[in-house]
Amino acid sequence: MEQRKLGSDLTVSAIGLGCMGMSHAYGGQDEKEAIATLHRAVELGVTFFDTAEVYGPHTNEVLVGKGLRPFRDRVTIATKFGFNIEETPDGPVWRPGENSRPEHVRAVADASLRRLGIEVIDLFYQHRVDPAVPIEDTVGAMAELVEAGKVRALGLSEASAATIRRAHAVHPIAAVQSEYSLWTRDPEAEVLATCRELGIGFVPFSPLGRGFLTGAITSVNQLGEKDFRRTLPRFEEENLKRNLAAVERLKAFASDKGVTAAQLALAWVLHQGDTIVPIPGSRKITNLEQNVAAASIRLSADELAEIGAIVSPEHIAGARYSKAMMQAAGR
Helix, strand or coil, rough: CCCECCCCEEEECCCCCCCCCCCCCCCCCHHHHHHHHHHHHHHHHEEEEEECCCCCCHHHHHHHHHHHHHHHHHHHEEEEEEEEEEEECEEEEEEEEECHHHHHHHHHHHHHHHHCCCCCEEEEEEEECCCCCHHHHHHHHHHHHHHHCCEEEEEECCCHHHHHHHHHCCEEEEEEEEECEEEEEEEHHHHHHHHHHHHHHHECCCCEEEEEEHHHCCCCHHHHCCCCCCCHHCCCHHHHHHHHHHHHHHHHHHHHHHHCCHHHHHHHHHHCCCCHHHCCCCCCCHHHHHHHHHHHHCCCCHHHHHHHHCCCCHHHCCCCCCCCHHHHCCC
């Protein structure tokens, strides 16, 4: 597969794998199936894998570490910190609010290394900007982890352009991760240009609109009772029905080109820049294989413009997050 750069030190496959859904938010899956998917990803040339301490909490890091252990020298593993995870007699519990205090950053890094079973975290992201801690203090603590040999490169998730600049002035930031897809283009306002200027890679999560742009979701009733998407405005039944019109047009365009809607949506994201590395999640090997094949699709400028108009965010009903969740994004 084509290789792309994240910052100056990381070279990864053009499409990575978001591992959250294997054990968090969307219902999870059997461990053997998840590990089989991880192994197939490596066989297909995927070298970039994304997890976080909050996924589970903790269980996703354990799964990813176990599944990728045979291929450690061939893969880049990214994980994230930034929330309050409390250990209780019933297991770890995610508590409200952010936590990027320097002492917490150091503690989480050590815990993530243990759960992943690795000696160094390839890419360590701040999951959300903590308004109570200056970004300079947080990145300073992250930089100490690089100096100690526990982390190779640093990243930020859902940070504003101003925060990215302040962080990069303390220590080079290799990658910024944010939601970005045909129906979510917030980073185009400032963040993408800032990343290009500073030589920072950009990692779109949910590049398939949390599965909606595949065309497979036509009703909220297809989602499990605990599926995270049930809390998102765009997946409320009335909004979902309105948004289906755009997906049907996308499917028609894809069919004419001989690809799937998911592949077309991923190809559009890949064409937005050569330092962009989307991380679609896949729990099924068939979906994984389709996603990886999107890296070979070539689109003309006219096709890109037409695809972009088919699923224009201005015509999408509903916000991408609830109001409370939006407050934590883009600080």
